[in-house]
Amino acid sequence: MRRLYFLVPETTTARAIVDDLLRARVTWRHIHVLANHSVALEQLPEASLLQSSDVVHSLERGVALGGATGALVGLVALVFPPAQLAIAGGAVVALTVAGAGFGAWTAAMIGVDEPNARLERFRDAITAGQILIMADVPGSREEEIEEMVAVHFPRAAVEGAEATTPIFP
Numbered sequence: 001m002r003r004l005y006f007l008v009p010e011t012t013t014a015r016a017i018v019d020d021l022l023r024a025r026v027t028w029r030h031i032h033v034l035a036n037h038s039v040a041l042e043q044l045p046e047a048s049l050l051q052s053s054d055v056v057h058s059l060e061r062g063v064a065l066g067g068a069t070g071a072l073v074g075l076v077a078l079v080f081p082p083a084q085l086a087i088a089g090g091a092v093v094a095l096t097v098a099g100a101g102f103g104a105w106t107a108a109m110i111g112v113d114e115p116n117a118r119l120e121r122f123r124d125a126i127t128a129g130q131i132l133i134m135a136d137v138p139g140s141r142e143e144e145i146e147e148m149v150a151v152h153f154p155r156a157a158v159e160g161a162e163a164t165t166p167i168f169p
Contacts, residue, residue, distance in 0.1 A: 002142050005159035006133040006149055007125050011039065013153055014131045018044055020152060021135055024145060030136040034119070036126050049112060051134060058111025059104055066103015071096040118162070
């Protein structure tokens, strides 16, 4: 899947693009619209926390760092067992999993409050009142969808594409 970005000046154009995307068989759950708080997004698929915050990226980092820390603690405990306890490989695995879980939890709590780093380039336009439409489409249909939007809506700025996060297609 590829995520396409379109910047539009007003909700009328955004609504028309969303309608065209739906007619082109892009499902509702693969279309996300983001705007500042002064813009009413009535009957448009608003972006959720997964799209508007940095929770996914933070979650990935938290799992990696927490798992690595848990594995390191487990290996240290294996080499230097506390209070003459017999520690086997299962303890290392358990500490790795516990560290990954704790890291994911804490990082996700932090990431919910952070703006999505991938959307930083659109921040000024959104603040100025423009509307960002994100559409997740198969890579084989990327050019078709971009051309459809460019032909029907010349005021919409096609802002490129990037791969979607595989965890949340």
